[in-house]
Amino acid sequence: MGDASDLKTTVEALTKVMTSLQATVEANAKAIASLTSASTSSSGAKPGSGEHHQDRSPKHWRPDFPWYDGKTDPLVFINRCESFFLQQRIMPEEKVWMASYNLEDGAQMWYMQVQSDEGTPSTLQWTRFKELLNLRYGPPLRSAPLFELASCRRTGMVEEYQDRFQALLPRAGHLDEAQWVQLFMGGLLPPLSLAVQVQNPQSLAAAMSLARQFELMEQYTAAPSKAPVRGMLMMPGPHPALHQQPAPKAGAPTATVEGWPVKRLNQAEQDE
Structure with missing residues (x-):
């Protein structure tokens, strides 16, 4: 009887231990879930959206620090x-x-x-x-970077002018979008500047795009050189008149006496 009583006591003790362990596991699972949700909400990103907080760089990513050799701006x-x-x-x-x-x-x-x-x-x-x-x-700018930007003019292709304008823009100080557009259109020079201005672009990117489009239109609408139609013969022009030698003047009438030419005198010569 004593052995049976001891076995019953041991089983009851083991049951209590198993119940306690199960409760502990459930409590740990709830704690882990709570910490996960708190971490997700504090990071400012939606789960699975791939978004990051604006003030933090992406995890496990470190950009390479740039190198400079003094050969560029x-x-x-x-x-x-x-x-x-x-x-x-x-x-x-x-x-x-x-x-x-x-x-x-x-x-x-x-x-x-x-x-x-x-x-x-x-x-x-x-x-x-x-x-x-x-x-x-830095580039050899004068003491007035804004003046350098305002003096920039298109001398060739629009793309080349855009590159020079864009290189001067960061050094010109604080300007609003409308001032950028006005300076860029002014440097295009007529008639291209007038064509862009009529479209009233609201941003610098729009003004640059319009300038390239109008430049392309000018290339296609240029008057082609006139060429003769293939398969048709050109009519020859009138030939210039040949230069005629003047006829020699008729001299005084002559006669031959015994093989010698003898000039006949007219009345006026005879009177002399």
Whole structure:
């Protein structure tokens, strides 16, 4: 009887342990589900939508830091650096160090001179670094970048003019969309500028597209050169009259006496 009682007690104890374990598993599952939903809502993205928060870069992705050798306009290099700094949340005191580390060739030699004049990356501010880089490798602009943009004129194809206008635009300072359009249309020169202006474009992209379209229309509507119709013979023109030699003047009548020519005198000569 004692053995049966002990077995019953053991079974009851095991049942209680199994019930406790099951309750623990259910509680853990609820906690995991709660944490997952909280993480999803705090990230600002819908589940499965593939969207990311605007202030955060995608996970497991790190863009390559740009390199610069001093052979092109530094404005592109500076823009890519600032995008990298924003995405990776780089501290201000680290910006010059990272940018200078990625200089090469002539640009690296230039920065060595900058270090001796301005100090180390820890003391050189990013704003000052950009200013020095633009002064050394930027385009040869005068002291009025806006005047350079307003003086830009189309001298050939529209595409070539667009490239020059677009290169000057970032350095001209803050301008609104309407000012961009007016400056671009003014540089097209008549009659192309008038054709674009009639369409009243509301954006710079629209004005550029219209300019290319009108240029293409001008190429197709140009007057073709006149050529003779194939299969028809050209009628020959009148031949010029031959130059006739003047007839020799008739001389005085002569006679022959014994083989010698003898001139006959007229009445006037006889009277003399």
